[in-house]
Amino acid sequence: xxxxxxxxxxxxxxxxxxxxxxxxxxxxxxxxxxxxxxxxxxxxxxxxxxxxxxxxxxxxxxxxxxxxxxxxxxxxxxxxxxxxxxxxxxxxxxxxxxxxxxxxxxxxxxxxxxxxxxxxxxxxxxxxxxxxxxxxxxxxxxxxxxxxxxxxxxxxxxxxxxxxxxxxxxxxxxxxxxxxxxxxxxxxxxxxxxxxxxxxxxxxxxxxxxxxxxxxxxxxxxxxxxxxxxxxxxxxxxxxxxxxxxxxxxxxxxxxxxxxxxxxxxxxxxxxxxxxxxxxxxxxxxxxxxxxxxxxxxxxxxxxxxxxxxxxxxxxxxxxxxxxxxxxxxxxxxxxxxxxxxxxxxxxxxxxxxxxxxxxxxxxxxxxxxxxxxxxxxxxxxxxxxxxxxxxxxxxxxxxxxxxxxxxxxxxxxxxxxxxxxxxxxxxxxxxxxxxxxxxxxxxxxx
Numbered sequence: 001x002x003x004x005x006x007x008x009x010x011x012x013x014x015x016x017x018x019x020x021x022x023x024x025x026x027x028x029x030x031x032x033x034x035x036x037x038x039x040x041x042x043x044x045x046x047x048x049x050x051x052x053x054x055x056x057x058x059x060x061x062x063x064x065x066x067x068x069x070x071x072x073x074x075x076x077x078x079x080x081x082x083x084x085x086x087x088x089x090x091x092x093x094x095x096x097x098x099x100x101x102x103x104x105x106x107x108x109x110x111x112x113x114x115x116x117x118x119x120x121x122x123x124x125x126x127x128x129x130x131x132x133x134x135x136x137x138x139x140x141x142x143x144x145x146x147x148x149x150x151x152x153x154x155x156x157x158x159x160x161x162x163x164x165x166x167x168x169x170x171x172x173x174x175x176x177x178x179x180x181x182x183x184x185x186x187x188x189x190x191x192x193x194x195x196x197x198x199x200x201x202x203x204x205x206x207x208x209x210x211x212x213x214x215x216x217x218x219x220x221x222x223x224x225x226x227x228x229x230x231x232x233x234x235x236x237x238x239x240x241x242x243x244x245x246x247x248x249x250x251x252x253x254x255x256x257x258x259x260x261x262x263x264x265x266x267x268x269x270x271x272x273x274x275x276x277x278x279x280x281x282x283x284x285x286x287x288x289x290x291x292x293x294x295x296x297x298x299x300x301x302x303x304x305x306x307x308x309x310x311x312x313x314x315x316x317x318x319x320x321x322x323x324x325x326x327x328x329x330x331x332x333x334x335x336x337x338x339x340x341x342x343x344x345x346x347x348x349x350x351x352x353x354x355x356x357x358x359x360x361x362x363x364x365x366x367x368x369x370x371x372x373x374x375x376x377x378x379x380x381x382x383x384x385x386x387x388x389x390x391x392x393x394x395x396x397x398x399x400x401x402x403x404x405x406x407x408x409x410x411x412x413x414x415x416x417x418x419x420x421x422x423x424x425x426x427x428x429x430x431x432x433x434x435x436x437x438x439x440x441x442x443x444x445x446x447x
Contacts, residue, residue, distance in 0.1 A: 036064045037344050040082060040089035042075035049365045056357050063344060076102070083334075090337045091345040094134050095328045096406030097229040100126045104230075107133035108335040108342055114350040115331075118372045120393065123402055126330050128230045134330030137353065139371040141308070141389035141400075142212055142286035143323040148305040150281040153190055154183050161185075167307065173244075173314035177251055183281060184255040190281070194257035197271035197283035199249075201263040201425060206418035208268065208284055213249065214417065215324060215405040216313055217241035222404060234407045235446035242435040244313035252284070253425050260425045268292075276301055284311065287369070287385035294383075308388040323392045326403025327371075409445035416441050 041050055047069040054065040068089070070078035075093070082088050083106060094100050100107060110116050110125075111132040119125060119135060126134030151167055154160060161182040162175075170176055183195045200206060221240045227233045239245075253260040257280050268285075269292065275283040276296035283289075293301065310321045333345045352358040354374040362368050363379050369386050371393070380386050392400060408414060420437045423429035 035062065035344070036066060037091055037341070037348050038066045038068070038087065038089045039091040039345075039348075040075075040079055040093070041067055041069045042093050044069055044072050046366055049361065052365070053352065053358070053361050056361070057348065057351065060355070060357060061347075061351070063348070065348060079103075083336075088334060088336065090334045090341045091348065092332055092334065094126065094330050094332050096134070096330065096403075097126055097234075098407060099330070100128070100133050100230055100332075103332065104128075104133065106332070106334050106336055108333040109133065110135055110333060110346070113346045115346070115353060115372070118350075118354070118374050120371055120373050121325070121400065121402075124326060124371055126230070128228065134332050135349070136327045136329065136371055137331050137349075138327050138329050138368040139325060139389065139393065140286055140288065140327055140369065141323040141325045141392065142284070143311050143392075144282050144284050144309040145275065145289065145385070146282045146307055146309055147275065147278065147280075147301050148307050149302065150190055150192060150278070151183075154179075154186060154281075157186060157189065159186075167309060170309060171312075171319040173247060173312040173318065176309070176312050177247075180251055180255045180282075191278065192257075192281055193274070193279045195255040195281050196252045196257070197274040197280045198256055198258045198266040199252050199260075199263050199425070200266045200268045200271050201418065201422040202265055202267050203415070203418070205267040206421065207414070209249065209421055210414045210418035211405045211408065212286070212324065213284065213311065214245065214408075214414075215403060216311055216401060217245045218408075219401050219404045220244075220315055229404070229407050235409070235443065237439060237442045239435050239438045239442075241313070241315070242431070242438065244315060246431050248311060248313045249421070256280075261427070263425050264422050272296065282309075287383070287389050290383040290385045303384045306384040306388070308385070308392060310392075320397055320399055322395060322398040322400035323389065324403065325371075325389065325393060325400040326406075328403070328406055409442055413441050413445040 041047060047067070050067040054067055057063060057065050079092060094103055094107070109131040116125065116132055116135055124136045125132050146167065155165055162178050164170060164175070164179060170179055180195045183190065187194060200208065217239065218237065221237060222229070253263065257274050258266065271283055272285065272289055272292040273296050274280045276293045276299045278300040293299065308323055310323055312318050312321065331349055333342050353362060353370060353372050359375060359379055362370060363381065367381050369380055369389055380390055392398065417438055420429055420434045424431060424434050
């Protein structure tokens with residue numbers, strides 16, 4: 001009898017054990033409910049932040065945010081592996097028009113969402129045929145950073161060759177050229193080695209020119225010809241504004257802290273150090289450069305003197321041109337998910353960028369400058385370049401240039417173009433050769 005009772009008890013305990021295990025797994029199998037949002041995050045460094053965001057969202061709304069994070073450099077592969085499963089993300093990210101082409105069958109139209117309504121510059125979104133498939137959630141900008149203390153010193157010179165009184169009078173390439181060339185003549189009086197920091201053309205350090213500077217003529221050409229960035233029309237370019245690119249590039253390398261023949265040895269950190277130490281008045285870079293500037297030992301430039309000027313290249317109407325503003329980070333909603341799941345994803349996006357709790361995470365923990373009007377003047381990261389980006393974003397009658405380099409055909413194209421720029425600066429390649437390479441390599445790499 002004791003043996004029989006023992007067997008019954010063992011069987012009962014075993015049944016309870018399996019039942020308990022079954023219950024513990026149930027939430028994972030049924031998490032894709034109307035009250036759940038699956039989000040695939042592509043930045044491992046902010047994964048802990050999203051865990052806290054998920055906790056706060058659950059507390060405030062009762063809804064569950066499941067955040068999965070792809071390993072560094074493996075986002076596209078992870079997304080591809082997940083999309084065909086029951087654990088497919090409802091909320092995911094694309095990196096621009098090229099990313100949209102890869103995932104267009106999974107991208108829902110977001111033009112009627114609350115978050116899109118609050119996007120200040122609708123031109124930043126990924127669109128096709130009047131629909132919106134990617135909403136940018138972080139804003140970055142680049143242009144010509146200048147030290148106001150040095151430019152003000154120049155404007156106070158009695159023997160300056162221009163009649164400008166401040167940088168507010170510089171609204172075209174013509175004006176910038178007059179200013180830079182005369183400042184270069186007065187370099188010793190101004191206590192600088194050159195107007196512009198060294199143009200970094202060492203392999204791997206030339207992205208400011210083969211990508212960021214090249215963005216401007218590409219934008220003007222595609223915009224003029226009404227090119228749909230999600231179409232095959234981007235596979236061909238004529239480099240119509242190559243002479244304009246040459247104008248600003250020549251201005252940089254001919255009015256610099258160093259001889260243009262040694263630019264192949266220069267790196268970005270050196271350029272930023274020259275600016276931080278007051279050895280130059282200007283440098284082309286983005287708002288991310290503030291961390292480089294402030295951390296330079298012996299930094300002389302004061303935060304209140306760090307300002308932005310648009311990169312003028314001699315285009316008609318450029319007096320209304322602003323900074324190059326954009327992002328490679330866009331939120332997308334899975335069109336294959338149920339309507340309820342899509343709505344929950346849209347609600348979460350709006351909560352994150354509009355609620356007091358969400359915005360604190362965005363500014364203080366994620367450290368983002370956002371493109372939405374839900375953020376006030378004081379709800380931005382505390383650095384001078386971020387403040388300048390916001391200032392230019394809010395300027396009236398100013399057209400800020402979007403990031404079209406997201407449609408550049410390949411990294412190989414950019415590398416070859418950068419190498420050609422170095423050869424041009426050293427005098428071993430003509431500008432006609434550079435233009436020819438740009439056009440031919442663009443078409444070849446687009447294949």
